Amino acid sequence: MxxxxxxxxxxxxxxxxxxxxxxxxxxxxxxxxxxxxxxxxxxxxxxxxxxxxxxxxxxxxxxxxxxxxxxxxxxxxxxxxxxxxxxxxxxxxxxxxxxxxxxxxxxxxxxxxxxxxxxxxxxxxxxxxxxxxxxxxxxxxxxxxxxxxxxxxxxxxxxxxxxxxxxxxxEKKGIHPKQVIDVKGLMGDTADNYPGVKGIGEKTAVKLLQEYETIDGLLENMDKLPKGVQTKINNNLDMLHLSRTLAExxxxxxxxxxxxxxxxxxxxxxxxxxxxxxxxxxxxxxxxxxx
The missing domain is CATH 3.40.50.1010 (5'-nuclease)
Known part of the structure; x- marks a missing residue:
């Protein structure tokens, strides 16, 4: 065909x-x-x-x-x-x-x-x-x-x-296409007006996903994350999940x-x-x- x-x-x-x-x-x-x-x-x-x-x-x-x-x-x-x-x-x-x-x-x-x-x-x-x-x-x-x-x-x-x-x-983005959703779940989107995790920007989000692949992988390895990142995620857990849903x-x-x-x-x-x-x-x- x-x-x-x-x-x-x-x-x-x-x-x-x-x-x-x-x-x-x-x-x-x-x-x-x-x-x-x-x-x-x-x-x-x-x-x-x-x-x-x-x-x-x-x-x-x-x-x-x-x-x-x-x-x-x-x-x-x-x-x-x-x-x-x-x-x-x-x-x-x-x-x-x-x-x-x-x-x-x-x-x-x-x-x-x-x-x-x-x-x-x-x-x-x-x-x-x-x-x-x-x-x-x-x-x-x-x-x-x-x-x-x-x-x-x-x-x-x-x-x-x-x-x-x-x-x-x-090569262009340092992540895979599917990971775009999780990056936006973490960093939010100012244009669409949802916050993600307060205090986590694009650089940190990409770095975390390069290491742990997905938000789920990240949450399973919380004890390995820097204390500051752990606190930010714990304080914004509901918004993290919601932001990921909005981004998809x-x-x-x-x-x-x-x-x-x-x-x-x-x-x-x-x-x-x-x-x-x-x-x-x-x-x-x-x-x-x-x-």
Whole structure:
């Protein structure tokens, strides 16, 4: 069976990155009717560059479906440090999905779960027979690196990717992909607003896991740990376990998408109509030259 190359796009990561990359200069790119489109415009620049770079046979875009998820039920503070999205970004959430649809590309999301969980679930299924590349700017997704699953982290500037694979991961990070979850359990995550073990940072967390492999291995060898570390862990044991649960991407959520629906094969006219509607003249030229 011929292997397909499936690109799973972290839609939220690209949209937010695109929005903030342009809006800090006050450039919201309004249409004649006053609708801001800067996030969508940059999203498309990132997305089309990635398709050009990785040449996938299939593409799927995954989204968060609101701020309340099973993680916020488990821990009230989860992502509670994030304010409301800027008013200029709000109308772009639905519009960007319409653009994705214009490419006949599936939009996948599930209430009560994050885009990461949808990505993880689909990646595990597809990687059994195909090659999967996950496009994101989010380091959390590195825990999904596996046989047949590569993660392309977007770096500064367009077209600049750091690709993590099963083969190069340890050399780059000093830990294995699965250990990313335990590192975050120990050090917490300021972006997602959960504390882990107070007083343990990334360096200590990585060092401990290089020696004891897992949080469970660590807890079984508590008497061998420095007294200071023992005290910190004992004082934050519940939060350690909770943080590890919050950090783990669920790879068994009820989403599916047939590869037939995800084939990268768009109708030029459909896209040009959408780009005209958003007044994206630059992309109109791009699409015309690429077909």
């Amino acid at each position: 011929e292997k397909n190359k499936i690109l799973l796009v972290d839609g939220m990561a690209l949209l937010f990155r695109g929005f903030f990359a342009t809006s800090f200069r006050g450039n919201f790119m309004l249409t004649k009717s006053g609708v801001p489109t800067n996030g969508i415009y940059q999203f498309m620049r990132y997305f089309l560059d990635a398709v050009d770079h990785f040449e996938p046979t299939h593409v799927i875009c995954c989204w968060d479906m609101g701020s309340k998820t099973f993680r916020s039920d488990l821990y009230e503070g989860y992502k509670a440090n994030r304010g409301e999205p800027p008013v200029e970004l709000v109308p772009q959430f639905d519009l960007v999905k319409e653009v994705v649809q214009a490419f006949d590309m599936p939009n996948i999301g599930l209430k009560n779960y994050e885009a990461d969980d949808c990505i993880g679930t689909l990646a595990k299924v597809y990687s059994m027979d195909h090659e999967v590349i996950i496009l994101t700017g989010d380091q959390d997704i590195l825990q999904l690196v596996d046989d047949g699953i590569h993660v392309a982290i977007m770096r500064k500037g367009l077209g600049n990717y750091e690709v993590f694979t099963q083969e190069n991961f340890y 991407i669920k790879c068994d959520v009820p989403v599916e998408c047939s590869l037939e629906d995800a084939l990268w094969d768009y109708k030029e006219e459909k896209i040009l109509n959408k780009f005209d509607e958003l007044e994206f003249t630059h992309f109109t030229k791009l699409i015309k030259t690429s077909v």
